[in-house]
Amino acid sequence: MMETKTDPRVLRTRKLITDAFIKLSQSKSFSDISVKDITEEATINRATFYRHFLDKYDLLEKVVEEKLHLNLGCDKQKDSLSIEETIQTVFLSLTRFKTSVSNISGQEEKETIDAIIKLELVNIFSRKLIDMDAAINADLIVKLAKWLTATVRSMSQDWVESDTAEEPEEYIASLLPFVMCGIEAL
Amino acid sequence: MMETKTDPRVLRTRKLITDAFIKLSQSKSFSDISVKDITEEATINRATFYRHFLDKYDLLEKVVEEKLHLNLGCDKQKDSLSIEETIQTVFLSLTRFKTSVSNISGQEEKETIDAIIKLELVNIFSRKLIDMDAAINADLIVKLAKWLTATVRSMSQDWVESDTAEEPEEYIASLLPFVMCGIEAL
DNA sequence: GTATAAGTGTTGCTTAAGTAACACTTATTA
DNA sequence: TAATAAGTGTTACTTAAGCAACACTTATAC
Known part of the structure; x- marks a missing residue:
């Protein structure tokens, strides 16, 4: 098991995105949440979102x-x-x-x-x-x-x-x- | 007043550092806090600390x-x-x-x-x-x-x-x- | 119809953060 | 006294994130 630990920036960004998504999910339904909403809530760039997730x-x-x-x-x-x-x-x-x-x-x-x-x-x-x-x-x-x-x-x-x-x-x-x-x- | 808004990465890093410092200050005295302590608590690289602060x-x-x-x-x-x-x-x-x-x-x-x-x-x-x-x-x-x-x-x-x-x-x-x-x- | 607006993926390029090494200073201790 | 250890600043280099533009899709409204 070669545990090459991942770049802290990647972990941080992923957490920002998922936390933002979970937070938005509390207040509106999935279909009303846009990628733009998520990235704005997470204060990360929209292009960065697509480095981590397809959609x-x-x-x-x-x-x-x-x-x-x-x-x-x-x-x-x-x-x-x-x-x-x-x-x-x-x-x-x-x-x-x-x-x-x-x-x-x-x-x-x-x-x-x-x-x-x-x-x-x-x-x-x-x-x-x-x-x-x-x-x-x-x-x-x-x-x-x-x-x-x-x-x-x-x-x-x-x-x-x-x-x-x-x-x-x-x-x-x-x-x-x-x-x-x-x-x-x- | 030309308000060129600063890179979100800079703001995030600064917040990570200062928050870590304040948190450490609750539990130990200033002289016992090292730069290494701060950067580890903040999960940022020590070199990055010196991009933001002298010491x-x-x-x-x-x-x-x-x-x-x-x-x-x-x-x-x-x-x-x-x-x-x-x-x-x-x-x-x-x-x-x-x-x-x-x-x-x-x-x-x-x-x-x-x-x-x-x-x-x-x-x-x-x-x-x-x-x-x-x-x-x-x-x-x-x-x-x-x-x-x-x-x-x-x-x-x-x-x-x-x-x-x-x-x-x-x-x-x-x-x-x-x-x-x-x-x-x- | 078509204009207007807002979101989607994608791109090339810039910049900040990560990494590992370096020489250096202080302590501790054997 | 020398040796080990831990922290300090600094460096050259790599990589991830930011940015701005792009073509494209939908949907609303005039």
């Missing part, structure tokens, strides 16, 4: 990816979690993340975000399942990871829509045993 | 100047203040400023700060006196400005040292009439 859709993807990575267990300390704890953590992180981007309105953007979420979750669960038992067939790993992803996504969606007084922690606790039955059958 | 003493001067300018009546809206209101405002601003930099410890630095304060205050009072009556002799203007500066500085110092329960607003209100007597004799 605002590309920026959205990158921001969502980054925020998901930050929220979900992509750090070392989470490597030690059991599959059960991982499912729980991912559910809670995803639910938190979804409420944080709930202001994004357009259909197209929602699809973009969902696609990234699926990708991230499948990655996380695949890694965790391999950690659990490296001997399992690779095809089965992917199938199970997709199933867990669908499970967690639908539960998270249900919790948000049901607008319940129940805390997300309680919600997942009440369903987790059923999910675990299937996994423990491995 | 940390120069930085101190610039920061103090800027903060004073920000606090004291150097904006347009304060142009309309009477001499009495100006004295009051300057006293309050200076007292606020002095408490904000009270953590700076060394003798040398205190002298630097005091020198800048004197310069700024004399400037402010001179301008205000000229506004009042452009006909007054220039020498007299400077003498009076220096006197008002000494007056306000000593009062501010006295308020800080006395560690009184009295609010700065009350303090200056109780003394302002005596000062105004002299000015009104003009």
Whole structure:
């Protein structure tokens, strides 16, 4: 792993852009945000924006990816979690993340975000399942990871829509045993 | 007045440096702060520091100047203040400023700060006196400005040292009439 | 229709910031 | 006393960001 650390100017500029974008997202919908808006808010040149991102859709993807990575267990300390704890953590992180981007309105953007979420979750669960038992067939790993992803996504969606007084922690606790039955059958 | 606006990179870098310096000043004394400390905190290159400032003493001067300018009546809206209101405002601003930099410890630095304060205050009072009556002799203007500066500085110092329960607003209100007597004799 | 306005990507060129090296000064300490 | 270490200014060079112009797309309005 050759970690050539990136130029501090690049990091700074990226942060300025993404912070500006997130800030603007609080007050107006994605379709109403222009690249010019973002660069003015970020006090960087418009040409510089295009050195970092293809367009605002590309920026959205990158921001969502980054925020998901930050929220979900992509750090070392989470490597030690059991599959059960991982499912729980991912559910809670995803639910938190979804409420944080709930202001994004357009259909197209929602699809973009969902696609990234699926990708991230499948990655996380695949890694965790391999950690659990490296001997399992690779095809089965992917199938199970997709199933867990669908499970967690639908539960998270249900919790948000049901607008319940129940805390997300309680919600997942009440369903987790059923999910675990299937996994423990491995 | 040809206002060639400065490169946003310059503004950003300056802010990073001064913010880092102010932050470090909260936790350690001036003599314990190195240029390297500042640039690391600011996440800018050490060479870049020297493009903006001669050394940390120069930085101190610039920061103090800027903060004073920000606090004291150097904006347009304060142009309309009477001499009495100006004295009051300057006293309050200076007292606020002095408490904000009270953590700076060394003798040398205190002298630097005091020198800048004197310069700024004399400037402010001179301008205000000229506004009042452009006909007054220039020498007299400077003498009076220096006197008002000494007056306000000593009062501010006295308020800080006395560690009184009295609010700065009350303090200056109780003394302002005596000062105004002299000015009104003009 | 077409004029006007505002945003989009892209370009060549300028300038500020990053980098790594340098000689130099101060301390600390072995 | 010499050796190690850490900070200071300074340098030549590289790279990223700023700038201003460009052709192009949309959309609103006259």
